[in-house]
Structures are given as structure tokens and as C-alpha cells.
Amino acid sequence: MTEYAGISATLPPGWRVVPLGSLAHVSYGIVQPGADVAGGVPIVRVRDLKQGRIDTGRPLRVRADIDAAYARTRLAGGEVLLTLVGSVGQAAVVPAALAGWNVARAVAVLRPARPLPPRWLTRCLAGEFVRHCIAAWLNTTVQATLNLADVRRLPIVLPPAPERESITALLDCLDAKIAGNERLAGTALRLAGAQFQAAGQGGRSAVLGDVVDLGYGRALPAARRRPGAVPVYGSAGPSGWHDEALVPGPGIVVGRKGTVGAVHWSAGDFFPIDTTYYVRCPAGVPLEYAYFLLRSLGLSAMNSDSAVPGLNRSSTLSLPIRLAGGPEMELFARRSRTLFALRDRLARETQALRDLRDYLMPRLMSGRLRPGPADVRRADV
Template sequence: MSFETATLESLCELVVDCPHSTPKWTDEGIIVLRNQNIKSGVLDLSSPSFTNEDDYLKRIKRAVPKAGDIVFTREAPMGEVCMVPEGLKCCLGQRQVLLRPKSDVNGRYLFWALQSPYVQQQISWNEGTGSTVSNVRIPVLKALNIPRIDNEDMIAKSLSDIASKMMLNVKTNQTLEEMAQAIFKSWFVDFDPVKAKMNGEQPEGLDAATASLFPEKLVESELGLIPEGWEPKQLKDVLELAYGKALKKADRVAGDVPVYGSGGLTGYHNQSLIEGPGIIVGRKGTVGSVYWEPKAFYPIDTVFYVKPKTGYSLKYCHLVLQNLGLKDMNTDAAVPGLNRNNAYRLDVITPSEPVLKKFEGVMQSFQSKVDANNAQNASLESLRDTLLPKLLSGELLLTNSSEVTNV
């Protein structure tokens, strides 16, 4: 079915290229949007990058990103988009363009249109040379033909409602992870249930059966006071830090497999090295950063991936690593690095088997909810990807916000 189009430039108030320079990276400060944070229309700032105020001011001279702006990636990867959310102070990284829709253009519709197969094909194909391209030049970007059809507001709302539900599931999973970290710290770092019992109190948040699994007192050990019957061990007794495998960017093939390097998620590949879920620990560059990846992934040689020892679950190992202060263990002068043998000598107080089994049962309950949310998101993603091209081509028409009609 035919439809009208308009150039991207004609729909935007601003089309602003990023500064062609690398910002000064800092441990905290103002967020720099990086291409690795943008995937399938989602801005993921779980592993943010920062710069200082001076570099931020340099990078916003052409335009200050504001809520509703669209960030477009010109290469590595090419053609990904996200919207700047409310309340985020940020600047562009490299290989990005800031798009600001005109006031009479529905920005969310434009956001979805840029992800449609019709526009993505224009992005990936250079008609002048008849070949695929690896980056998008600004004149080509401005000349992209964007579908203009009826019910753009309704289409934008319908697709955005699906995205909102997916985001709610993601945030729920993040809350479950925070709860898991809080329980781990309370049980295995602060020993709150044991201290409560020593004071003749019922441990907060525990039923009587669970509380009975914890010792009645703390006893002296080479690590100080620990719950009676628990053991001081070293990290090497709990898990193995295995080396990743080299994979040059030039050798990567487009796919959906996350690739982890020194800075966390560095891109995607079409083959995995490790079945998910898994844990990645920064070895070079970003020392001691700990990442959880639910899907199959590829750890390159600047990171470790984790193999739990017998008797310890992957989730328990994940939480142990988050509480060991690995980021403070840089041992290399020139390039920051984590020495595996030094990490192996770190102390870990391991609980009794009944407490560990109870903890893993609680974690499995959390994980079941996470898995259910991830499964629903996979279904929603499939629905979104099915509706998107058909709605934007006019093959399907929305009769109201929840119904579609074949044309």
C-alpha cells in the first residue's frame, strides 16, 4: 500500500551531530550517552559513563539534550535510536546525532518510524554505490524518507504502551535484584538474624522456621566475630574466575549475542561463548566491575566469567562478588587490571548448608518472577516487531487504541 513520506530534516527542528572528540571519562558526574547504551529503542543506563562539568559544557555547545529528543547512532551500531527521558542531564558521546522533532510532529511516532523496516532499509543501503554501508552521513540522515499516515498519534500510543509495559517489567526485575542484594547483606554481611536472636528478638522479615536455621550467637574467628558454625573461606573455594576469549571488533558479525569487555557491554555478535545466565567480572580497564547477563553471551579476553564451585549457586556467587570491593584491587600501573590470584585470596564467610539452601530457595523464587517478566517481554517484543511495519505501512489500521483492522 502506498503512503506519503516526508524527509527527516523537514520533520525536525534540529539535526545536530555530536562533537567529534572523546570526552574525559570520570567515575561520576554527568552522564555521557554511548552507543552501547542504546539497543532496540531502549536507553539502558545500568552501566553509565560519566564526564565532568567542563567537558559536558563543551559537548552541549550545539544543543542541550532535553526530554523528547531522539538520539540516533550513526555507526557501531548504525541506526539505533532512543528518546531522552524526563529529568536526565546528559550529553552525546561519539557517532551520535541529536534529533529534535518540530512542535507539530509527534516525537514518539517519529521515534517508532525510525525503527521501521522501511526506514532501516534506507539507513543500511547506500543507493549511490549500491552497497551496504557501515555509517550514516548527515546528508543521508536528513534525507531519510519517513512514512506519513493517518492516526500517527494513535500508532505512537499503541506502540509506546507496549514499550511501557516492557519497561515496567524491567524495573520490577531491578527491584527484585535490589531486594536480593539487601537480603544477602543482612544475612551474610551484617548477620542481622543472628544479632536479633542474641538480643532475644524475632529476626525481622523471617518466619519462625527460617529464623531457626540461624545460629544463636557470634563466635571469634581469624576474621573477627562470625555466626557459630559458619566457615571462613577464600574466594577460590567458592568460584573460579575463567578468562574470556579474544574477539576483535572487526571479526564480529551482526547478531543479538551480548559481547562483554572491560567497560561492560561493548556490542553484539552472532555467536556466544557461554550459555546464560552468567556473571562477568572486569579484568582490564574497568577493574572489578560485576555484571549479570541472563542470556548467552561472549566474554572477551579483558574480562573473567564465573564458574561456581560445587555447592554454590550462580546467584550466591554474584552477590558475593558484589560485596568484595573488587573495584579497589587494581594491581597494574599502566593499564588498570585485576589479578586473579589476589582476588582468590579474598575472605568469604560461608553460611551453614541449611541457611545457604534457604537463601538459594528465596533467590530461586525471585528468579522465577524475573524469568516470567523476561518471557512476557519476549512476547511483547515479538508483538511490537510484528505490528510496527504493518501499522507504519498502512497494512493495519487502528480503529481505537486497542484494536487493529486489516486493510
């Protein structure tokens, strides 16, 4: 097609580029979902799509009659979701477990109309050709919005089937290893949490300020950040990189504004920004113990500063706690450090795998790097 001539000219012989609308039926979801209804039909919103996945932890639920009016976007599993408003361009494949869910108006449902793997579609949607088109076609008059007509025009690259399968095998291998690492890291954290619960049985009464202090993070706008290997932490977690640390690691970050009360662990040196606190512990109080103690206190419910919502330092440090005895705390520290070390190693390996995947994907998806049969065999190992 003439519209895609510039893209087609960069592709290897035999590769095609076609509009998304020729490969999938495209529709949007519920326009006015109304208030949350206990026992209602769960729907996916823009906020629920993160890094290629659908967060099902806190869905909005709508009345059955509202869902029935939008049967066209009721999910069965295997569809691709694409965000249309705000954080535009986030995409994910719907797992079978979400059959019966629906979506909000700001989320498009893409149902492949031919036997095209949904994962290929999501990778194309994350690719450089599509990202360029989304940036060019966005309506930004009020809020960033992508119209359905433009969604149907998005360019989808189609190599010959054998080459598409080779590329899919390589990228799926990396994704599977990343997912496996994340599951194992989660298991290590849950085991450490169980050890914390065991150490905390009994103990003495105290207040949080007896065992931790909260230091204020420092403003670091994106324009002032320099390329480096030091993670920058906001209230929702890592938000970028810098070449200079504010706090030596390991350490703990607590959300002060924004994602109030969220507790994050940094294995190395880090830079907490001004929407966060960082944690200091006196001698004899292991950081690992303080981490689980803070997580156990329900800090997210303490968004008590009515003028500027946030986590009040004085109120937080005054919270009553039960403090494990010295021997129990030290035993917990010895056991948990092995699990924390495993989690930290997995986190480093996972980041390296993500970096490798993110380097390879645009090259593979554009034909600049082409896998051979040997690469596919290695990916299956």
C-alpha cells in the same frame, strides 16, 4: 518526491513519505569535549545510547564554557538523539530529566519542527526503510559515519493522523508492559540482594575459591552459530543464540575479557564464549548465593593482566571473603529462589513481548498491517 518513489509505491493510499529534514531541525554536538570535569555539564555519547534508551550512569562531563559554545545542542527534553559514528542509527527520545545536558559530535540532535510525536520519529528511524538508507549512505572509509546531509534525507513515513495514533497506541502498550516487567524484575533482584546482605552479616573468613570454581568459556564465532533457543553469553551479557548448550542452567557467567568482572545470571542452559568464565559451585553452596557474592567483590576493578587486559583466574579465586554460615545460607537460598523465579518468568515474558513488538512494528510502520478501532481500544486496557 522522486527520491522516495520506490518507497511511496509500497505504501497504502493516503500515506506519505517525506525527508527527515522537513520535519526536524538537525544538528550535531560538541566536537572536542576534552577531559572529564567534576561538576561539569554532562553529555550524551554514542556509548550511552542502547536499545532505544539513554544510559545516564557514567556520563562524560565538560567545562561550562565548552557547553556554552554548543548551546544549539543543549537538551531540553523531547528531542530525538541519533548516533552518527561507529554504532550508527541508535535512536532515543530525550527524557525531561536530561534538560541541561549536551551531546558529543558523534550524536545528532533532532528537534521536531512541527507537532510530530518524538516516539513516531524514533520508530521510523528503527524501521526498514531508514535502515536500508543508512546502510547505503554510510561512509566507511575509516569508521562507519553518517553525514548530517544524509540524516536530513532519511525517509520518514507519515500515515494519516488517526492511523498514526492507532499504531502508536498499540506499540506504546507493548513498550509500557516491557518497561513494567523490567522494573518489577529489578525490584525482585534488589530484594534478593538485600536478603544476601542480611545473610552475610558475620560468618567466617574464607577465600572465593572455597565456594566457587571458574571454568573457561569456549570460542563460538557468529559464523558457527546455528539457529536455536540457547543464549550465547559474552562478557557484556547475552550476545546471540545457538542450538547447543555448553553449560546446563541455571548458571552464572563472569566477564573475563572485554567487560571485565561483569556478572550475569542465566535461568536456563547457556553457551559462555571464550571471553567469559562460567561458575561451578560445590554441594551446599547455592548458585544464588554465589551470584550475589561475585557481584559484591568489585571484580571490574581487577583488570590486572597488563599484557592482555582481563580477569585473572588465580587472583580472583584467591580473593578473601566473608562466608555466611550453613543455616543462614540455606535460609537465603529458600527466600531468594522465589524472587529469582519471578525474575526469570518476567524475563521470558519480556522477551516474548519484544519479539511480538519487533514482528509487528515493521508491518505496522509500512502499512502492511493496519490496526482498526477495536485494536486501539484493546491497547488502552
